[in-house]
Amino acid sequence: MAADEARRAVEATFRIERARLVAGLARMVRDVDRAEELAQEALLIALADWPKSGVPDRPGAWLMAAAKRRAIDGIRRERMVERKHAEIARELDQEDASAEAIEAAIDDDLGDELLGLIFTACHPVLSRDARAALTLRLIGGLTTEEIARAFLASEPTIAQRIVRAKKAIARAGLAFEVPRGADRQQRLASVLEVIYLIFNEGYAATAGDELVRPALCEEARRLGRILAGLMPDESEVLGLVALMELQASRLAARTGPDGALVPLPEQNRARWDQLLIRRGLEALARAEALGGANGPYALQAALAACHARAGRAEETDWPRIAGLYDRLSEEMPSPVVELNRAVAHSMAFGPDAGLRLVEAIADEPRLRDYAPLRAARGDFLFRAGRFEQAKAQFEEAARLTRNARERAFLLARAEACAAGVG
Amino acid sequence: MRVLVFVKATEDSEQGRMAPPELLEAMGRFNEELVNAGIMLGGDGLKPSSYGKRVAFDGPIRTVIDGPFAETRELVAGYWIWEVKDMDEAVAWVKRCPNPMFGPSEIEIRPVYEMSDFDEIMTPEAEAVHERVRQKLEDR
Structure with a gap:
């Protein structure tokens, strides 16, 4: 004993x-x-x-x-x-x-050595999955079994992934050093991407072993804080820390007793973790003080902060959120950002504002078969009282989605449109 | 897991005797280590219990009791909130802490209840509230 x-x-x-x-x-x-x-x-x-x-x-x-x-x-x-x-x-x-x-x-x-190891584990010569596994192994100290459970993969798969990653590092002759000069920012982006990937593996989980995956969020947040300690002047590191703390503050409110996802407006805000919110807001303030307010992670953290500051869903500052999405779509343009931007504008300025934005991107080839876009468009049309057009969009969205539960929901909304017309 | 780490009071801390500069410096270094390891979420030192108050509950009655309080060894002089992997890690960190007091002293580690601890004690009323929310979602 x-x-x-x-x-x-x-x-x-x-x-x-x-x-x-x-x-x-x-x-x-x-x-x-x-x-x-x-x-x-x-x-x-x-x-x-x-x-x-x-x-x-x-x-x-x-x-x-x-x-x-x-x-x-x-x-x-x-x-x-x-x-x-x-x-x-x-x-x-x-x-x-x-x-x-x-x-x-x-x-x-040994801070410099540790930072060098982090940069090596997150080197772009490695695949994203390999980077995540290796970072959890080398920096987080997780066993192969723990990593396998976290990624819902088999142990041999992860073991193999780590072995290959180590070989790739040896082949590339990496020196375990902190990159200086021109490629430093790019390499740092790769490190941040890996940490956020690990966080999202835990955060996006709605099924599987529930006890393990919040642990993955915790691990990512710890990695982020270690990195912030090693690079205290990098605003995007603080931006990422802020984003993860703020998102994690909602973990307890985010799933119902049956494990189903509770969307943000419906969450019991009393269950939001005020300590993490405070830490997130502090990290965001430091990122902004360093001049990093327009960094992609700082902007996403600022978006999360808007929700964190609202005591009730109705108190959400949608005009501010819409403005943040305007900036984010310049800094980090992507179809998902554009769609969220349209939703934010519809909440801030009414359905027509959302419609204008969503119609500007609706014909993009990548988005033509994107169910959430159709659903959002249907929602804006519905709120604008254009039920017939809304119905068509909901039906199209229902056809596009691969998720049965979501399809039922969309078809129900299509039917509600028919009632609106009648 | 989240733990609350209590620095227990001593006669000295209750009298408000300030720590010498060497100890403050050593504590500062220890705190820095905690931050760098990414486990520190917060913490503070507390004033002696002579500044404190207690509210005693007995049925509907509320009685306010002014400090100082007698049972010194049971009082708290400071706390941290840490996020660690397990109790072993928390113990290993506490062992590294410089003795926070002049004489013999104690630090107590208490795990915070997590969401999963509540799974089994969810009352029917709480279930009903959750069910209502869920129903509302499906109706939308």
């Missing part, structure tokens, strides 16, 4: 240090797989040692020193056949000369 407790204490400490440890080691041995192995070996040494000697004052430095010694041993065992390894061993030996220097360097700041 006591032994089990000691083991859990060591493992918990190890989990806190793991990402930085792997990051420092990866930078050193230029091999993320080997870095993970070394970290694991350091854990085994700690498990043997700490229950007797107690957890050291600077566990991170202790683990790093242990892992480094293993790295040197390993390289010696290979008899330094390769020149590259000989160089690394020499470097390690030199650094090892001053244990104090190592300690200072490790405990005080």
